Amino acid sequence: MTVALLPPKMDFVFKRIFGNEDHPNILISFLNAVLNPVDPIKSVKLKDTTIEKSHLEDKYSRLDIKAKTNNGEHINIEIQLKDEKNMIKRSLYYWSKLYESQLESSEKYQKLSRTICINLLDFNLFKHDRFHSVYRLKDCETHEELTDVMELHFIELRKMKDIQHIEEIKSKLEAWLYFINHPESELIEELEKFEVEIKEAKAELIRLSGNKKERERYEKRRESLFNKLSALDSAREEGIEQGIEQGIEQGAKKEKIEIAKNAIKNGFDNETIIKLTGLSFEEVENLREK
Structure with a gap:
């Protein structure tokens, strides 16, 4: 019986394929495809390759890929399934952490290397139609590049x-x-015939998908991410409901204030206005003073 393949979009699966020390050519090929460097990447050194049980079960943990290329570049790759409305700031934050972590205390700034964050998103972030966007620091008027040390994809x-x-x-x-x-x-079967690294990645995906222990780990990660997304959706819905209730309350209060103002103009006493609107004595007095 043919086993259904695990989805490479899931961060656990993505990291097991592209962050695999036994198959570095997969990551090298992918990075060269994304960065399209003048001097192609020839080797990578992976960091944090282990995936602990706590990482799988913690819905807020990140299963990203960190690597250093033979060109000295520090790279972070993250895959996100749902828009949490913080992607740009999140990417800048993790870029800064990766950039800052290169230096030990008292070391010189010259030691800092080019740092790149690559974000794969299973949602639309920008309004344009391009699937690949690259950002660096440039002058706002002349578009002259300040440096290529910072790059966000x-x-x-x-x-x-x-x-x-x-x-x-x-x-x-x-x-x-x-x-x-x-x-x-x-189409992937066709690509495998002449794209060696894609063939290697597909073989690793098949191995993962057919491994009972790996599937169990995948299910744990999938459940934790599902719980996270459910919590976010619930919080968002609750926020919307609270916003609607607050809006209704504010609208009703505004209407009462307008009624009170008209009543004051027409000579009504405070006791009558309080009965009409439900406003407090202090609120009515404040309106009289304005």
Whole structure:
């Protein structure tokens, strides 16, 4: 019986494939596809490759990939399934942490290396149609680049166009994103014939999917992320309901104040106005003073 493949979009699965020390060529190929460097990356050194039980069960833990390239670049890759309305600030924060962590106390700033954050998003973040956006520090008027030491990538997976034939894939990055979106498609089987690293990634995905222990770990992670998303949705719905209630209350209060103002103009006494509006004596007196 054929086992259904685990989704590469899930951070646990993504890290097990792209952050695998036994298969560094997968990550090297992916990074070269994303960054398109003049001097291609030849090797990577991975950090934090272990995935502890606590990481799987903690709904707020991050299963990102940290690596250093042979060019000295520090790279962080994160995949996000749902828009939590904080992606840009979140990415800047983690970029700053990665940049700052390069220096020990008393070391010189010259030691700081180019630092890159790559965010794969299973939701639309920007209004434009491009699936890959790159940001650096530039002058607002002349667009002159200050430095390339800071670079943020946002890859919006849902903006990848539907591809029917292999000839429609125009870049290695498109091939990788199609694998992440549709690992079981016939098109991926075609790509495997001449894209060695994608074939290697597919083989690792098949191995993971057929391993009972790995599937159990995946299910734990999926459950923790589901609980997180449910908690966020509940909090958001509660916030909306509270906002509606507050709006109604504020509107009713405003209406009472207007009635009281008109009553004051027409010579009504405080006791009558209080009975009409439900406002307090102090509130009515304050309106008389204005």
